[in-house]
Amino acid sequence: MKKRKTAASGSVIAMSGKPLKKRIMDNWQLYAMLLIPVILTIIYKYIPMYGIQIAFRDYKASQGMFGSEWVGLKWFQRFFSAPTCVRMLSNTLLLSLYSLLWSFPIPIFLALMLNQVRFQRFKRVTQTILYAPHFISTMVICGMIRIFLSPSGGLLNLILGSSVDFLTESSAFRSIYIASGIWQDAGWGIIVYMATLSNVDMSLYEAAKVDGASLFQRIIHIDIPELKSIMVLNLIMSAGNLMNVGFEKVWLLQTDLNKATSDVIAVYVYQQGIENAKYSYSTAVGLFNTVVNIILLIAVNKIAGKLSEDTSFV
Amino acid sequence: MKAKAKTGKLSGFSERTSDIILVVICVIILLIVAYPLYYVLVASVSDPYDVYAGKTFLLPSKFSLEGYKAVFADPNILTGLLNSFKYTVIGTVFSVVMLYLTAYPLSVKNLPGRKFFSIFFIITMYFGGGLVPTYLIVKETGLINNMWSLFLPGGVAVGNMIIMRNFFENSIPKEMIEAAEIDGASKWTTFIRIVVPLSRSIMAVMVVFSMVAYWNDWFTSMIYLPSPEQAPLPLVLRNILIKSSASASQASTISGGYAELNKMTEMIKFSSIIIAAAPMLVIYPFVQKYFEKGFMAGAVKG
Numbered sequence: 114m115k116k117r118k119t120a121a122s123g124s125v126i127a128m129s130g131k132p133l134k135k136r137i138m139d140n141w142q143l144y145a146m147l148l149i150p151v152i153l154t155i156i157y158k159y160i161p162m163y164g165i166q167i168a169f170r171d172y173k174a175s176q177g178m179f180g181s182e183w184v185g186l187k188w189f190q191r192f193f194s195a196p197t198c199v200r201m202l203s204n205t206l207l208l209s210l211y212s213l214l215w216s217f218p219i220p221i222f223l224a225l226m227l228n229q230v231r232f233q234r235f236k237r238v239t240q241t242i243l244y245a246p247h248f249i250s251t252m253v254i255c256g257m258i259r260i261f262l263s264p265s266g267g268l269l270n271l272i273l274g275s276s277v278d279f280l281t282e283s284s285a286f287r288s289i290y291i292a293s294g295i296w297q298d299a300g301w302g303i304i305v306y307m308a309t310l311s312n313v314d315m316s317l318y319e320a321a322k323v324d325g326a327s328l329f330q331r332i333i334h335i336d337i338p339e340l341k342s343i344m345v346l347n348l349i350m351s352a353g354n355l356m357n358v359g360f361e362k363v364w365l366l367q368t369d370l371n372k373a374t375s376d377v378i379a380v381y382v383y384q385q386g387i388e389n390a391k392y393s394y395s396t397a398v399g400l401f402n403t404v405v406n407i408i409l410l411i412a413v414n415k416i417a418g419k420l421s422e423d424t425s426f427v
Numbered sequence: 428m429k430a431k432a433k434t435g436k437l438s439g440f441s442e443r444t445s446d447i448i449l450v451v452i453c454v455i456i457l458l459i460v461a462y463p464l465y466y467v468l469v470a471s472v473s474d475p476y477d478v479y480a481g482k483t484f485l486l487p488s489k490f491s492l493e494g495y496k497a498v499f500a501d502p503n504i505l506t507g508l509l510n511s512f513k514y515t516v517i518g519t520v521f522s523v524v525m526l527y528l529t530a531y532p533l534s535v536k537n538l539p540g541r542k543f544f545s546i547f548f549i550i551t552m553y554f555g556g557g558l559v560p561t562y563l564i565v566k567e568t569g570l571i572n573n574m575w576s577l578f579l580p581g582g583v584a585v586g587n588m589i590i591m592r593n594f595f596e597n598s599i600p601k602e603m604i605e606a607a608e609i610d611g612a613s614k615w616t617t618f619i620r621i622v623v624p625l626s627r628s629i630m631a632v633m634v635v636f637s638m639v640a641y642w643n644d645w646f647t648s649m650i651y652l653p654s655p656e657q658a659p660l661p662l663v664l665r666n667i668l669i670k671s672s673a674s675a676s677q678a679s680t681i682s683g684g685y686a687e688l689n690k691m692t693e694m695i696k697f698s699s700i701i702i703a704a705a706p707m708l709v710i711y712p713f714v715q716k717y718f719e720k721g722f723m724a725g726a727v728k729g
Contacts (some may be wrong), residue, residue, distance in 0.1 A: 143535060157561065160564055161557070165560055178563060227711040249642070253700050255668070260696060307719060386562070396559045
């Protein structure tokens with residue numbers, strides 16, 4: 114491994130010795146490979162970013178994204194005075210905050226546990242089954258949720274012997290959303306942790322065993338320190354995504370009666386933008402969402418930075 | 428201290444106990460994960476009235492394949508299946524080619540501008556134009572009701588691209604590439620003859636990821652492909668699973684009246700879930716062993 118590294122860096126130096134123009138000419142085929150991806154990214158990622166300015170304009174198809182009349186903060190003011198504005202904001206934040214609180218620790222527990230299983234075949238089969246729900250479409254998942262929660266003959270009501278229509282209860286919406294999310298993705302979430310744990314030197318476990326450390330002590334003193342940095346990284350990344358509640362599941366599980374908790378910004382952006390064709394207004398709401406998210410991201414990063422000054426593991 | 432000494436003495440015993448406890452917990456978790464799918468599978472081959480009476484918790488009741496027959500007799504579902512199949516095949520080929528075209532140049536250490544291009548792509552992971560501006564650009568480039576609206580806007584999956592780039596950096600011996608170039612092979616020849624064949628494992632993972640993404644997608648098609656004859660399977664299933672309405676074609680083919688139609692709609696719910704979920708559930712175990720490796724390669728320099 115080491116030998117390969119030095120050989121590679123040696124050639125880098127040799128290459129860097131050539132003048133820049135020659136190095137660019139030498140690599141023209143690599144630039145040609147990048148051509149289509151770069152063009153697609155400019156058209157479908159960067160131009161829409163520039164097009165966010167319709168949030169400050171009154172978009173008219175005839176005048177285009179960059180020529181419509183400038184209206185300043187009109188759409189933002191309209192959103193803030195909308196009767197459901199506060200409700201949507203708090204629903205969005207609470208839904209993802211509660212999801213995070215549950216879906217962050219569970220994969221870690223699963224991985225720590227599975228890592229201790231010594232029967233390799235059993236471990237592999239367990240992993241296969243745990244991954245399965247991740248590969249199912251949200252549409253199918255939500256179809257299953259609706260079937261299981263149906264008031265007449267749904268699995269949950271059969272088990273409970275009741276006939277509650279859970280999807281019309283706004284108090285149940287968050288639990289349904291979070292529980293099904295855990296069912297679908299907690300298993301898949303263990304991959305990163307399992308991969309990290311597979312790096313632990315087996316002799317560490319052996320030494321701990323000789324010293325009389327119990328299973329629990331081995332997990333606390335060997336496994337968790339190994340996972341700490343990736344745990345912090347994962348937490349920061351998900352905390353920086355708090356405003357990005359997935360549209361699909363909420364939209365598919367929303368009913369008129371559970372809107373008190375299921376009304377979130379992402380659904381509103383879709384309904385206003387695509388269903389009602391209020392392009393400028395929808396873009397403004399989406400932009401506001403992004404701005405709040407960026408502020409949260411910066412705040413979380415600052416806090417994490419402070420924390421990492423105190424501890425040495427990040 | 429006392430506890431430590433105790434476990435030390437009984438370590439042989441506690442090893443076995445902990446093994447048993449672990450396996451039991453794992454089995455319970457597995458049952459929780461697998462049971463909903465198993466229940467749907469059982470219900471899909473049972474009589475719907477028995478399903479709703481709670482007679483199918485463990486085994487099918489009045490086994491029949493009527494539900495599956497009904498699914499394959501429904502022209503809307505068939506069109507959806509065909510569309511999904513088409514989008515999945517074309518989309519996967521396109522995505523994987525795009526991944527290679529982007530990831531390989533960015534993995535070449537001495538490529539001038541490598542850093543600029545990396546940042547250029549990575550920015551799009553964190554910032555975007557949002558729903559409407561992207562929609563308007565797709566519209567302006569004439570892709571509404573065109574299949575390519577599913578592939579072009581999301582053409583470069585940046586997260587997967589980074590995993591792939593790191594794989595190239597860490598797992599392809601630099602000596603082989605240098606030796607080929609000393610022998611006079613061009614960058615392109617090296618890429619096709621050495622890099623592509625040596626990256627089959629990561630390619631398998633990316634193929635599966637793309638297939639799953641396209642097979643399961645419905646949101647993109649709902650926005651960009653409004654005409655019903657272009658709807659992929661999940662979007663067709665929306666009427667059945669979410670809106671719970673029988674399609675007009677079903678209503679006309681069933682003669683037994685409202686009760687019979689209702690029964691059919693319920694049967695189709697279960698069997699269509701199985702048909703939509705099964706293909707991906709059958710495929711992913713084949714590349715499972717590469718998942719962790721791929722994520723490791725991606726995590727080295729995320």
